[in-house]
Amino acid sequence: ILAGDDAGAEAAAVRFQEIYGRDSFFIEIQDHGLDEDAIVTPKLLELAARIDAIPTRPRLLLRDAAVLGARVDLALLAAVADDPGARRPDAWVGTEEFVTVADGVAEFRERAHREIAYEGLSIARRRALHAAIARRLVAQRDADTGLVAYHAVAGREWAIAWDATRRALRSAVDRSALVDAYALAVDVVEVAGRLGDIPDVEVAACCEEAGDLVGREARPEQGVDPLRRQRDPATLRGLGGDHDGVREQGRSR
Numbered sequence: 641i642l643a644g645d646d647a648g649a650e651a652a653a654v655r656f657q658e659i660y661g662r663d664s665f666f667i668e669i670q671d672h673g674l675d676e677d678a679i680v681t682p683k684l685l686e687l688a689a690r691i692d693a694i695p696t697r698p699r700l701l702l703r704d705a706a707v708l709g710a711r712v713d714l715a716l717l718a719a720v721a722d723d724p725g726a727r728r729p730d731a732w733v734g735t736e737e738f739v740t741v742a743d744g745v746a747e748f749r750e751r752a753h754r755e756i757a758y759e760g761l762s763i764a765r766r767r768a769l770h771a772a773i774a775r776r777l778v779a780q781r782d783a784d785t786g787l788v789a790y791h792a793v794a795g796r797e798w799a800i801a802w803d804a805t806r807r808a809l810r811s812a813v814d815r816s817a818l819v820d821a822y823a824l825a826v827d828v829v830e831v832a833g834r835l836g837d838i839p840d841v842e843v844a845a846c847c848e849e850a851g852d853l854v855g856r857e858a859r860p861e862q863g864v865d866p867l868r869r870q871r872d873p874a875t876l877r878g879l880g881g882d883h884d885g886v887r888e889q890g891r892s893r
Contacts, residue, residue: 641680649683651756654699698734699760701726705739705746706757707769712746720772771795778804785811786820793827798834805831809846813853825850 641649653667667684671677694702704721705712718726725731732741738753739746748754758766774791777783778800789808792801805827812820828846832838 641683642676646683647752647756651759654756654760694734698732701731702735702738703757703761704765704769706748706754707761707766708773710748710751710754714741714744714746716773716776717746720769720776767795769795771797774800774804789824789827793831796834798831801827801831802835802838806846809849813849816853818853821850821853 671681701717701721701723704723704726705717708717708720714727718724727744729741732739732746735741737749738757739748741747748757761769770791772795774788774795774797777788777791785804785808789801789804792798792804805824809821809824809828812824825847829843832843
């Protein structure tokens with residue numbers, strides 16, 4: 641809070657409440673007459689009130705939804721989270737400050753809200769949901785390869801990820817998308833290492849594609865960091881949202 645990161649403070653508080661339980665986590669208020677106390681105390685009181693206002697189940701739904709993106713098809717969420725009740729509007733009572741729910745779609749009001757919700761998930765839960773989304777996407781003929789690759793890598797579905805990352809890399813190269821291509825080349829190397837039986841020549845060919853693009857397009861004065869990875873899946877095309885403007889960890893799909 642003193643650093644001005646209110647969103648980070650909220651994410652930490654929500655996470656601790658999940659770990660210790662609703663009845664066993666408390667925000668302590670102390671006032672020693674310091675200048676810092678005058679800044680922190682009002683925000684702690686506000687933060688405590690906001691967290692306490694969200695019942696446990698809607699709070700968990702909010703976090704699961706964050707894995708899908710900024711705009712979420714509730715039918716898809718119900719399927720991948722194995723929670724049929726997620727489709728009902730009444731399941732979201734208490735989350736109105738963070739999402740709007742209408743016509744079978746939940747949409748985060750602010751990017752920071754989605755980020756806070758996502759950070760509140762355990763690593764195991766994130767991976768499970770990413771994997772479920774990847775499997776569902778790959779079953780669709782028109783699924784976006786970039787999204788398949790992202791969710792497959794995040795969910796450690798390595799067999800799916802190998803095909804998807806290579807195809808997404810070729811697409812990025814064709815579009816002269818430098819940052820995308822570099823990030824996907826990194827994924828290709830990681831996935832090949834995880835699988836362990838991919839011929840080196842195939843991996844090298846993928847990296848060469850990205851390298852050729854960098855040689856053609858990179859401009860040092862642009863300050864491009866091709867390895868920057870700020871994953872933020874905004875939507876799933878065909879599965880509950882518009883695909884335009886999707887950004888995944890520095891990638892524009």
